Amino acid sequence: MIEVAIVGGGPAGSYCAYCLAENDVHAVIFDHTHPREKPCGGLVTPLAQKLLPFLKKIPIEHCERNKIYFISPYGKRICLSYGKSKLLCFSRLKLDQYLINMAVNKNAQLINEKVEAVERKGGLWKVKTTRKSYTAKTMIGADGVSSLVRRSTIGPLSRRNKGFCYGYFVRGLEKEDMTIKFLFHKMGYIWVFPRAEHTSVGIGCPDISRSHGLKMELDTFIEQHYPYAEEISRWAALIPSVKTNKTFRIPLAGPNWILIGDAAGHVNPIVGEGILYALLDGELAAQAVVDDSPQLFNKLWKETFGWKLFTDVKLMKWIYKKPVLELYCEYLKFSSFIRPAFSVLA
Numbered sequence: 001m002i003e004v005a006i007v008g009g010g011p012a013g014s015y016c017a018y019c020l021a022e023n024d025v026h027a028v029i030f031d032h033t034h035p036r037e038k039p040c041g042g043l044v045t046p047l048a049q050k051l052l053p054f055l056k057k058i059p060i061e062h063c064e065r066n067k068i069y070f071i072s073p074y075g076k077r078i079c080l081s082y083g084k085s086k087l088l089c090f091s092r093l094k095l096d097q098y099l100i101n102m103a104v105n106k107n108a109q110l111i112n113e114k115v116e117a118v119e120r121k122g123g124l125w126k127v128k129t130t131r132k133s134y135t136a137k138t139m140i141g142a143d144g145v146s147s148l149v150r151r152s153t154i155g156p157l158s159r160r161n162k163g164f165c166y167g168y169f170v171r172g173l174e175k176e177d178m179t180i181k182f183l184f185h186k187m188g189y190i191w192v193f194p195r196a197e198h199t200s201v202g203i204g205c206p207d208i209s210r211s212h213g214l215k216m217e218l219d220t221f222i223e224q225h226y227p228y229a230e231e232i233s234r235w236a237a238l239i240p241s242v243k244t245n246k247t248f249r250i251p252l253a254g255p256n257w258i259l260i261g262d263a264a265g266h267v268n269p270i271v272g273e274g275i276l277y278a279l280l281d282g283e284l285a286a287q288a289v290v291d292d293s294p295q296l297f298n299k300l301w302k303e304t305f306g307w308k309l310f311t312d313v314k315l316m317k318w319i320y321k322k323p324v325l326e327l328y329c330e331y332l333k334f335s336s337f338i339r340p341a342f343s344v345l346a
Ligand SMILES: Cc1cc2nc3c(=O)[nH]c(=O)nc-3n(C[C@H](O)[C@H](O)[C@H](O)COP(=O)(O)OP(=O)(O)OC[C@H]3O[C@@H](n4cnc5c(N)ncnc54)[C@H](O)[C@@H]3O)c2cc1C
Pocket: 007, 008, 009, 010, 011, 012, 013, 030, 031, 032, 033, 038, 039, 040, 041, 042, 043, 044, 113, 114, 115, 116, 142, 143, 144, 145, 148, 165, 166, 202, 237, 238, 239, 260, 261, 262, 263, 266, 267, 272, 273, 274, 275, 276, 278
């Protein structure tokens, strides 16, 4: 019998398994995809590093910058400086592998099998994979935006609460500045995030119904600014983008199950930051399980970072209007002088 089954070995699942193992609770992670490069910017903000200091010390190759450039809706280039703090940019192939190893080295187990179904039976969970069936006492859904565990508990994250991203991994931009170009008409942005060995260039739109033409918009931007970029691969991906706080009021944990990370919809709707919330969720879910009260998670996440997501869901409605976004960019410039380590980005 498995003590805690975790479906999904992204940052949420592996860090949860690690935190459980630290408390002598044995967890089994199911994930068939590793090693893999997840479509992602890979940006880890100073706030994430402040809340989870181990992120600063991860001994894998990554890119570090203390500045990021914003291109405003009226085309102004604004530099946001973080002073002594750094923005870190990781390849998700390396970051996720590192987090899995952290968990496995602490005695968690990784089973490289895809979960096809989960079912509650007599107070236990049946986990059916492509190879066999397992029984678990507690189930943690860390299986991303299209979570099977979420579908089997509270129902899927609706289309309205998902955004769409398109992009490339390219070579040749590793020395370039980290850059974000805001797009008020798409309510999203284009990013250029150099990493150690390649660069993530993408475009994101929090509203799937507005995502028509994203590829063309990104290709034009690359052609204008980085004609020398050399494509390695291209991708398209969904991202949670919760539109109303009603969605966040749905319980994310029951007597023997918890949803965390993207499966919980915990991504900042304005900037798309999700790695921080995935890791915090992993830690909080482990705390709830160790306290023998999975439902405690419903309270813990709201107390820890709920205010930030609730506020940004409300802000999202007006921040992507052209003049407001221009003012927001001015504010970013101003905040760069007054409080380098406390950016709105994080
Ligand atoms: C294009 C894009 C750019 C982004 N950029 C950034 C950024 O720069 N900074 C930032 O902080 N956040 C960013 N995010 C958000 C961030 O990637 C996610 O919030 C974060 O990865 C969530 O972690 P997770 O562990 O919850 O889910 P995931 O990282 O999605 O991991 C889920 C895991 O579950 C596995 N899985 C799914 N179904 C099954 C199954 N049935 N059986 C077994 N395994 C399964 C998957 O293979 C995957 O490995 C970005 C997202 C996207 C889409």
